[in-house]
Amino acid sequence: MDLFSRSWTALRTAVAGLGDEDFAQPSGCAGWLVRDLVCHLVIDAQDILITLATPADAEPTRDAVTYWETAGEPPAGDDPLDALTVRLAAAYEDPRLLLFHLDDVGSAAGRAAALADVDLRVATRGQVLTAGDYLGAYVLEWTLHHLDLVAHLPGVPGPPAEGLARTREILERIAGTPLPSSIPDRDALLVATGRRAPTSTERAALGGPAARFPLHVG
Template identity: 40%
Template sequence: MHESLNLLRTAYGGLSDVLSSLTVEEGWLPTGCAGWSPVDLGFHLLSDARRALVALNTPSSGPADTNAVDYWTAWQPPAPGDDEELWSTRIAASVHGGLVSIAGRYAEASAAVLVAAERVRAGELVRTQGRVLPVADLLSTLTVEAAVHHLDLVVHLDRPGPAGGPLAEVRRVLEGLLGRPLPAGWDDGTAARRGTGREPLSDADRAELGDDADAFPLFG
């Protein structure tokens, strides 16, 4: 089993455990995604797992046009006027049976992604969202997505955050986007939050980063 699959298995397992542990009341608390509750975020994660299933079953003859790092250059924080996505996610989530149903469907879909990933080689090319990339790189993007949203999910919850391996993968991608190491004083959770704009840079951060501070958030 290649390392990218091991990381995704860890990321999906931790996230599924948290989603399935939430009470109905906790499902309506805020998250790190402005305007989304755990119900909304859970539906977004379910949609991403379903997309992963499609991608793993959509081979491409290539050539690859992105990789695990460059993939994220297309994803920036929501701009003013992007409230439509927030509302459409909430509406869609509301017809999926609530938190318990969404958590169960996410557990099923994410488990199916892992089975599908075991059946393809790491270097095979697949297509997703109009891009072509190797399977191992796709799995990295899924791990990063899961780890960052795991952080979002537990902002106001007494639940464990993502495991060290997936968070280290987030840091690796952020450093690839920046083209240099992130500050050594940031642990991987801090790197994930600040690198994606979920936590503002301090004056000390900006002084250490210099002109590179203007590149933040590196994706969102």
């Protein structure tokens, strides 16, 4: 729960510090500008509020790791929901309005998470998780999207080290293999999720397990 809060706070703080011109820069998500990514974060925050208000009686079917599914190809940005996000982001016109909405809904999601009973069972995406596992899964979401946010904005602070480490652990468990300790967490995440190609040194360090990457999680 604490790591969820630290990761979410760090991401929202980074967004709050953006200049208007930064919203028109590309993000690390294919086909999305920074403004589109920020709009997606608003939708994520809404999903958290909805899920935490959707209790379930059934036994959990997923945990913080198995919540995530992998795809063979990275998102191309042309999925109908992705396209809707782009249209919604453009409708804000003034980046300050988008910032206001993220601060408003994002703060509420943060408060709801802090107040949640970690053992509460909640339903989302046709699955049941404890609230603790659901929020734990979102550490990966916040961390990877924080990397997406700063992909072309080198002056903006990146995600906290503990979020990088936890996201690495989740990806390693999804893949069923560790990433080489010689590759720092940030670089390991970028390579493991296909956000950039590995260098020759990184590929050599990965060895046989390289065939299991990149993982496109969602």
